[in-house]
Amino acid sequence: MVSVAPFIPHLHVDGRFAADYINGTIISRSDYFANLAFCQFGKIMSRQYTMGKRAASQVETRERIVQATMALHDEKGITHTSINDIAARAGLGAATVLRHFPDTNALVTACGQHVAAEMAPPDPEDAPELFAGLSTADERLGKLVRELHAFYERGHVRIEIAEQDRSRVEALDRFLTMLDDGRRALLRAAMAPDDPDDALIEALMALSSICVWKSLRDSRFAPDVAAQFHTAILRRAVDALIDAGFV
Structure with a gap:
């Protein structure tokens, strides 16, 4: 060899x-x-x-x-x-x-990828599947409210922490803006049968925020009752805005 x-x-x-x-x-x-x-x-x-x-x-x-x-x-x-x-x-x-990670923004961006995976916010790309078989705006809005409540339950701690420092950390503002943009797109998809304008969507953004969910949770409503109540609030707000000529 x-x-x-x-x-x-x-x-x-x-x-x-x-x-x-x-x-x-x-x-x-x-x-x-x-x-x-x-x-x-x-x-x-x-x-x-x-x-x-x-x-x-x-x-x-x-x-x-x-x-x-x-x-x-x-x-x-x-x-x-x-x-x-x-x-x-x-x-x-x-x-x-x-x-x-040379600065806070780099750290927050890396953490944000993990946080988003854990929180699993509703994805606008899933709207066709989310609203499949639901023809009216009331049905679609109710479905979205239930999805948002589940998301808020999963992620409210970190959303609240992020909100506290949003103005001081650019990466937090980008992360929360992404969440807001996703919710806005889903609201528009839910209300598509009513052909909503921008003013109506922004009113629904305010009324579907995590703050409203927290108020309902703190009032000790059962989760399913809270979702029904929240859906009714949104629907009545839509009717009131239309009747008053604001949208």
Whole structure:
């Protein structure tokens, strides 16, 4: 069997390209290149394995930072959470946190991706499925109210925290604006049979906010009764606005 020990290539007098191994073995040109390829492949695979481990470690570190940040935001609020707080909770140095997330907006954006997945806000793209088989605006509005109530139940803690610091953190404003835009689009889809104008949609935005849901929840209505009551409020508001000529 040909040795694959380290070698020094040279050209012999008979013209054969060969290698001089530690044990003095001489190999042909084809064997030399086969061994060279084997060695180079081993180096490449080793380097790729090292890079893969490093990348996995980076992902794990980022996730530790994000999870620590989310927990602290829930406990202390966003602007009251410092980099040192996050580093201590994650078991890392402050410099490591800053290397991955150089400012609050970067941290909030990364956390927002996790928060959105956990909260699962109603998606306007799901409107056709959401309102399938519901022909009247009353039926569609009732369905949307139930979806919004479920969403508020899942996400009200983090929505309230985000609202507190919305004016101070740009990423929070973008996140809450995204939620508002989604709700606006769903209201328009729900009211499509009535061909609503912008003024009517904005009135429904105010009346379908999380603040209204909180008031109903704090009044100790059963969830299904609260949803029915809320739907009735919205429907009566629509009728009143139309009758008064505001929309």
